[in-house]
Amino acid sequence: MAIKCETFSFEVQAQDGTARAGRIETAHGSIETPIFMPVGTQGTVKSLTPEDLRDEIEAQIILGNTYHLYLRPGLDVIKKHGGLHQFMNWNHPILTDSGGYQVFSLKDLRKIKEEGVLFQDHIGGAKHLFTPEKVIEIQETLGSDIMMAFDECPELPCTEDYMQKSMARTTRWAKRCLEARTRPDCALFGIIQGGTSEKLRKLHADELCKLPFDGFAIGGLSVGEAKDKMYETVEFTTPMMPDDKPKYLMGVGKPDDLIECIARGVDMFDCVLPSRNARNGQCFTHSGVVNIRNAEYAEDMAPIDPDCDCYTCKNYTRSYIRHLYKAKEILSARLCTLHNLHYFLTLVGQAREAIIEGRFEQFRLDYYAAKED
Amino acid sequence: MAIKCETFSFEVQAQDGTARAGRIETAHGSIETPIFMPVGTQGTVKSLTPEDLRDEIEAQIILGNTYHLYLRPGLDVIKKHGGLHQFMNWNHPILTDSGGYQVFSLKDLRKIKEEGVLFQDHIGGAKHLFTPEKVIEIQETLGSDIMMAFDECPELPCTEDYMQKSMARTTRWAKRCLEARTRPDCALFGIIQGGTSEKLRKLHADELCKLPFDGFAIGGLSVGEAKDKMYETVEFTTPMMPDDKPKYLMGVGKPDDLIECIARGVDMFDCVLPSRNARNGQCFTHSGVVNIRNAEYAEDMAPIDPDCDCYTCKNYTRSYIRHLYKAKEILSARLCTLHNLHYFLTLVGQAREAIIEGRFEQFRLDYYAAKED
Numbered sequence: 001m002a003i004k005c006e007t008f009s010f011e012v013q014a015q016d017g018t019a020r021a022g023r024i025e026t027a028h029g030s031i032e033t034p035i036f037m038p039v040g041t042q043g044t045v046k047s048l049t050p051e052d053l054r055d056e057i058e059a060q061i062i063l064g065n066t067y068h069l070y071l072r073p074g075l076d077v078i079k080k081h082g083g084l085h086q087f088m089n090w091n092h093p094i095l096t097d098s099g100g101y102q103v104f105s106l107k108d109l110r111k112i113k114e115e116g117v118l119f120q121d122h123i124g125g126a127k128h129l130f131t132p133e134k135v136i137e138i139q140e141t142l143g144s145d146i147m148m149a150f151d152e153c154p155e156l157p158c159t160e161d162y163m164q165k166s167m168a169r170t171t172r173w174a175k176r177c178l179e180a181r182t183r184p185d186c187a188l189f190g191i192i193q194g195g196t197s198e199k200l201r202k203l204h205a206d207e208l209c210k211l212p213f214d215g216f217a218i219g220g221l222s223v224g225e226a227k228d229k230m231y232e233t234v235e236f237t238t239p240m241m242p243d244d245k246p247k248y249l250m251g252v253g254k255p256d257d258l259i260e261c262i263a264r265g266v267d268m269f270d271c272v273l274p275s276r277n278a279r280n281g282q283c284f285t286h287s288g289v290v291n292i293r294n295a296e297y298a299e300d301m302a303p304i305d306p307d308c309d310c311y312t313c314k315n316y317t318r319s320y321i322r323h324l325y326k327a328k329e330i331l332s333a334r335l336c337t338l339h340n341l342h343y344f345l346t347l348v349g350q351a352r353e354a355i356i357e358g359r360f361e362q363f364r365l366d367y368y369a370a371k372e373d
Numbered sequence: 374m375a376i377k378c379e380t381f382s383f384e385v386q387a388q389d390g391t392a393r394a395g396r397i398e399t400a401h402g403s404i405e406t407p408i409f410m411p412v413g414t415q416g417t418v419k420s421l422t423p424e425d426l427r428d429e430i431e432a433q434i435i436l437g438n439t440y441h442l443y444l445r446p447g448l449d450v451i452k453k454h455g456g457l458h459q460f461m462n463w464n465h466p467i468l469t470d471s472g473g474y475q476v477f478s479l480k481d482l483r484k485i486k487e488e489g490v491l492f493q494d495h496i497g498g499a500k501h502l503f504t505p506e507k508v509i510e511i512q513e514t515l516g517s518d519i520m521m522a523f524d525e526c527p528e529l530p531c532t533e534d535y536m537q538k539s540m541a542r543t544t545r546w547a548k549r550c551l552e553a554r555t556r557p558d559c560a561l562f563g564i565i566q567g568g569t570s571e572k573l574r575k576l577h578a579d580e581l582c583k584l585p586f587d588g589f590a591i592g593g594l595s596v597g598e599a600k601d602k603m604y605e606t607v608e609f610t611t612p613m614m615p616d617d618k619p620k621y622l623m624g625v626g627k628p629d630d631l632i633e634c635i636a637r638g639v640d641m642f643d644c645v646l647p648s649r650n651a652r653n654g655q656c657f658t659h660s661g662v663v664n665i666r667n668a669e670y671a672e673d674m675a676p677i678d679p680d681c682d683c684y685t686c687k688n689y690t691r692s693y694i695r696h697l698y699k700a701k702e703i704l705s706a707r708l709c710t711l712h713n714l715h716y717f718l719t720l721v722g723q724a725r726e727a728i729i730e731g732r733f734e735q736f737r738l739d740y741y742a743a744k745e746d
């Protein structure tokens with residue numbers, strides 16, 4: 001019989017409309033939801049230290065990529081350190097993806113079988129087989145606080161027939177993931193697929209949510225579909241998910257998306273957007289996007305966001321950061337990443353407060369009003 | 374009549390053989406010598422914040438490049454901030470070079486005249502004229518605590534005849550620099566040229582050291598000459614310089630060079646080496662150089678330098694840092710730069726202590742013995 005995670009729990013602390021505020025407990029501490037998880041693909045949230053993440057950004061949980069870490073540095077190295085936490089010196093919660101998303105994106109280099117996915121990696125070109133069992137083994141070696149089940153994320157558009165077959169396989173893989181667990185300190189989430197079809201989402205949720213996962217994710221969104229389709233899908237999918245478990249929307253999104261999907265009952269988010277865009281000089285602010293590379297900021301003495309109290313905004317002008325960006329200085333990436341992630345974490349923190357105080361709808365209106373100014 | 378700097382002073386606190394320990398006062402605080410100055414070419418010591426520099430590395434003074442800052446972001450931007458200190462948020466001493474070194478390295482793009490140097494810049498290709506007066510005006514706009522006089526650093530080898538003519542012009546330029554000063558809070562150092570010839574160094578030092586500079590530098594070394602030639606030149610040049618002023622060896626060097634030139638009476642150093650090499654994964658340690666990219670460190674659980682107490686060495690393994698380097702992660706540059714600069718600053722700090730305690734020669738022997746282990 002499959003083991004259960006003994007260190008994981010979730011409670012809903014407040015609800016305001018469909019929006020929820022909650023608390024997750026893990027082996028490496030607690031997480032207050034709704035939460036945004038910075039992405040640390042290769043064992044580092046690009047340009048930042050764990051101290052930056054914890055003290056400056058107040059990140060509570062970060063995401064690691066199974067596929068990338070499995071290929072480089074490889075499991076032996078991470079095992080020798082005692083896990084990903086110790087390897088990267090982050091002693092707080094970590095969620096790892098299953099690698100499925102990356103593996104399935106290697107279109108010409110992979111072959112899907114019932115057993116799993118055979119693929120050639122993008123670094124050395126070697127052949128690997130990811131099975132549900134293998135993916136759990138990897139994530140347990142990483143020592144992830146929240147592991148994700150191995151799923152197929154079918155490329156859209158796809159036929160309803162293919163989607164159904166894929167979902168059925170993902171469900172079989174989900175069961176094998178649950179069976180493969182050996183560590184009682186690593187929680188495991190299942191992933192609901194089904195594209196933007198309410199019928200298919202319902203079909204898959206009905207099967208998947210019967211399984212004893214510690215939480216559930218909505219996969220297969222933010223892959224190019226229209227924004228209103230995405231919101232609509234989230235809106236009809238979250239009610240299909242058990243309310244006593246965390247609801248995680250994978251790979252989303254922009255600040256507006258966080259607000260809209262929190263409104264629709266999502267508890268957890270992750271996205272490379274704030275850190276990736278920061279490296280391109282694109283900063284998110286209370287009044288919209290600031291592209292720091294633009295000439296208009298050359299002599300701008302204001303901080304990136306006058307309403308932000310992050311390290312970057314307290315200490316530097318747009319003019320200085322634009323100079324760093326134009327001069328290709330590493331510090332530009334670092335300062336903009338700090339700001340963007342601070343902005344995202346502050347946003348979900350304020351949403352949480354508003355939910356607890358029963359004024360989330362007003363918060364949402366104020367958020368959009370500030371952008372209009 | 375030329376003004377004098379009212380905020381600058383220097384005292385020798387201890388001498389041990391030819392090695393000196395001293396203290397410099399500037400408008401932005403004091404500096405204990407011997408000192409190493411991290412280089413912040415473009416208004417940032419690459420990858421680091423001022424807090425990193427001050428709290429982690431204990432840098433006391435950093436160097437800014439006049440040529441680079443003049444071209445980008447340009448003086449208007451820096452003037453608007455109130456100077457380089459405010460622009461980059463570093464409220465401690467700054468030394469700026471004169472731009473001479475960069476301008477003279479643009480071999481095909483510059484023309485030397487008595488008035489100054491006409492050159493085309495390496496960014497936009499525009500034409501600029503650097504004169505002694507211009508170079509002082511720029512450095513005063515930057516608000517430098519220690520400005521450097523505009524000098525010619527002749528490409529070696531050059532004829533004795535050319536060197537003599539060049540030195541005479543550098544002396545005339547030095548006088549014009551002194552005359553051009555308007556700020557009583559910006560000190561000004563003169564630069565002694567003369568290649569590796571004792572005769573020429575003496576000729577130039579005799580002229581230059583008569584002038585009322587706040588300190589003197591040895592220029593034109595570390596440009597490809599043999600190491601023993603460099604040490605020899607430093608050894609015969611420092612006695613030509615006034616003992617009641619700081620003696621600054623420009624653009625030097627490696628840890629061994631610091632030890633050897635402190636032994637020969639140098640008080641101040643700057644070099645891009647520790648930060649540039651850090652970005653290539655080359656780390657300086659008590660037992661020699663560690664090239665973190667080497668495969669031998671893939672599973673090495675030791676810190677970069679087991680005898681170092683910097684942030685990097687306290688928190689990360691060689692294995693992790695090698696992973697970051699191989700994965701082209703920005704954090705690799707940051708962690709290695711932190712370590713290298715910490716190593717350099719600790720080294721000069723320990724040399725200072727040894728000088729004050731009259732055991733510099735033993736310190737120097739211990740330093741080499743540790744490398745042999």
Ligand SMILES: [Zn+2]
Pocket residue numbers: 304305308309310311312313314338339340342
């Ligand atoms: Zn900010």
Ligand SMILES: [Zn+2]
Pocket residue numbers: 677678681682683684685686687712713715
């Ligand atoms: Zn160190």
